[in-house]
Amino acid sequence: MRNKMHEGRQAHTPLERKLSRRLRHAPSGVCLDFEQVVELARRGRRAQGYYAHMAHIISCPACRRSYLQARRIIEAQRPSLVRWLRRLRFPMALTLAPVVSAVAIMLAFVLWQTRVPQNVGEPSVIAATLDAVPPAGEAPTSDAQPRIADPRLSAPAALPPSAQEELRRARQSPPFVASAVEWLQQSVAQLTLRSDEQSQTPWLRLRTPDIESNSAIEPGVVVFEWTPVDNAKGYRVRLIQANRAEPVVDVALEVGQTRLAFEQPLRPGEYTLTIVVEQEGRSRVFQRNFYVLSTEQQRALRWARENAERYPLLSAAVFYENDRYTDALRCLERASREYPNDRLVAAWRKQVEARIRQRVAEFEE
Numbered sequence: 001m002r003n004k005m006h007e008g009r010q011a012h013t014p015l016e017r018k019l020s021r022r023l024r025h026a027p028s029g030v031c032l033d034f035e036q037v038v039e040l041a042r043r044g045r046r047a048q049g050y051y052a053h054m055a056h057i058i059s060c061p062a063c064r065r066s067y068l069q070a071r072r073i074i075e076a077q078r079p080s081l082v083r084w085l086r087r088l089r090f091p092m093a094l095t096l097a098p099v100v101s102a103v104a105i106m107l108a109f110v111l112w113q114t115r116v117p118q119n120v121g122e123p124s125v126i127a128a129t130l131d132a133v134p135p136a137g138e139a140p141t142s143d144a145q146p147r148i149a150d151p152r153l154s155a156p157a158a159l160p161p162s163a164q165e166e167l168r169r170a171r172q173s174p175p176f177v178a179s180a181v182e183w184l185q186q187s188v189a190q191l192t193l194r195s196d197e198q199s200q201t202p203w204l205r206l207r208t209p210d211i212e213s214n215s216a217i218e219p220g221v222v223v224f225e226w227t228p229v230d231n232a233k234g235y236r237v238r239l240i241q242a243n244r245a246e247p248v249v250d251v252a253l254e255v256g257q258t259r260l261a262f263e264q265p266l267r268p269g270e271y272t273l274t275i276v277v278e279q280e281g282r283s284r285v286f287q288r289n290f291y292v293l294s295t296e297q298q299r300a301l302r303w304a305r306e307n308a309e310r311y312p313l314l315s316a317a318v319f320y321e322n323d324r325y326t327d328a329l330r331c332l333e334r335a336s337r338e339y340p341n342d343r344l345v346a347a348w349r350k351q352v353e354a355r356i357r358q359r360v361a362e363f364e365e
Contacts, residue, residue, distance in 0.1 A: 027060035029053075037063070041070035051190070058187050061215055061323070065291075068183070068321070072296070075175065163339045166313045176300045177314050180321035187320075188351045200361045204229060204275060204286040211273070211290040213356045215323035218301070219292050221266050225259040226275065233278040242270040268294045287364040297322045304331075312338065316348065325356045 032040070032053060040047045040054075047053070057063045170178040202212070207225040209217045224237070237260050239248040248271070249262060270291040277284045293301065304318040308331050316331035332349040339345050 027056055027063075029056035031060060032056065032063050032066070037066050037070050038074075041067060041074050054186060055190055058190060068179075071179065072176075163313055163335065163342045163344045166311055166339075167344075169311060170314055173311075173314060174300075174303060176321075177303070177318060180300075180317035181314065183321045184317045184348060184351070187355075188347050202286070202288075202360065202363045203284070204277070204363075206288070209290075210326060211288060213326050213359055214290075215325075215359060216291055216293050216297070217266075218298060219265055219268060221292070222262045222264070223259065224262075224273070228255075228258050229277045229279075229284075231279050233280065235278070236276040238274040238276075240272045240274070241267075242272075266292050268292045285364075288362070291323075293322060301327075309334070313345070313348070316352070320352060320355075325352055325359060328352050329356065 029052060036049075036053060040050065040057075044050070057067050167181060170181050205227045206212045207227060208223060209221045211217055224239075232255050234255050235253040235257065236251070237253060238250045241248055248266075249260070251260065253260065268291075270289070273288050273290070275286045277286065300318050300322060301324065304315040304327070308315040312331040312335040316328040316335065319325070319328035319331060329349070329352050332345060332352060335345045336342075336349065
């Protein structure tokens with residue numbers, strides 16, 4: 001009886017196994033249409049079905065990119081104060097008058113804050129003691145220096161920095177930093193990890209580029225390399241770009257060739273890498289989806305790398321929003337050393353590590 005049950009479990013076809021993996025890692029809910037994405041990006045928590053839509057967006061890479069792009073477009077279209085005043089067709093002097101007044105008020109406030117306060121009622125002479133008392137009968141020498149005894153002049157001990165203080169710096173950073181922090185906070189708060197499910201390790205491991213642990217790579221990649229597969233007789237590599245009929249590359253390689261170089265670097269967009277491994281009597285297909293970062297995303301990553309040591313938490317959020325999970329994990333490791341025993345850092349690191357495990361298992365065969 002046990003042998004029959006075991007044979008029944010092993011009788012699944014490759015199509016059934018592929019469908020089972022798709023259903024196991026499928027995003028929660030149904031993909032959002034254009035109107036739902038725009039309403040969610042425009043109204044935020046006031047949108048209908050906000051929490052259900054956000055739970056799906058967190059688990060669906062396509063909807064997540066559409067939602068983030070819609071947010072950037074809507075934020076760029078919001079008029080500033082000067083634009084709003086110009087629409088009223090006021091003269092230039094009246095248009096700039098409120099701005100000039102606000103600047104003058106801010107400057108006066110800063111100058112008032114920088115004044116040295118005069119404490120009324122305090123003595124103007126600071127008490128001091130001599131370093132050494134001369135013996136009796138000797139006149140004090142001029143080399144004796146007074147030692148300041150006022151405890152108010154001693155420098156206070158420096159307080160250790162906190163993660164919350166760094167997050168407040170997001171208001172003074174470029175707009176994409178605050179958006180990235182909000183996105184990572186929502187991911188930590190809403191994504192429920194299934195601890196009973198073990199992540200599946202791919203049978204073909206990619207060495208370069210690092211699309212095994214990250215969903216996005218930077219432009220300029222010209223080399224793909226993977227580890228040799230046991231009992232392989234040859235490989236066939238195909239790279240397809242979305243919305244393009246002709247494949248970027250479609251070539252057959254011998255068994256000793258596990259490295260493929262392109263003539264031109266990859267451009268921004270979505271891609272599907274397919275590697276067919278020819279073995280004795282069968283062929284195994286390996287697929288992995290990824291995308292190349294756009295110019296705006298490259299600008300955000302450049303900021304994150306330049307500020308990784310100074311602001312590791314903010315840089316980790318920017319890396320995470322742009323699907324660079326390994327870079328985000330390195331920043332959080334640095335933040336763990338700077339902010340030990342911080343709950344926020346621990347929660348963010350747990351989220352990024354879980355997303356890396358989920359990304360490793362996002363392959364098809």
